Amino acid sequence: MTQSSQELSLHGSRCDSNAVREGGDNRLRSGNYPAEAKGTEPEKTRQQVIDELIKETPSQRDARNQAIAG
16 A cells, blocks of 8 residues: 555545544445434423423323324
8 A cells, every 4th residue: 555545545534533423424334324313402301391291281182192193
């Protein structure tokens, strides 16, 4: 392997590891699994979810249960 091909190989590995660190994928794993979905909102705490469920109206509860049941 020549000096320039070694540098290119090292540079490619560095780029791949940087891409993975930033939430991307590398060329060795591409196509194996879908990329991880990034949420647009911060995650809710358990207590926030419980509070929302307690506050929902009976019609909202029925609609949610129907959506879950299919």
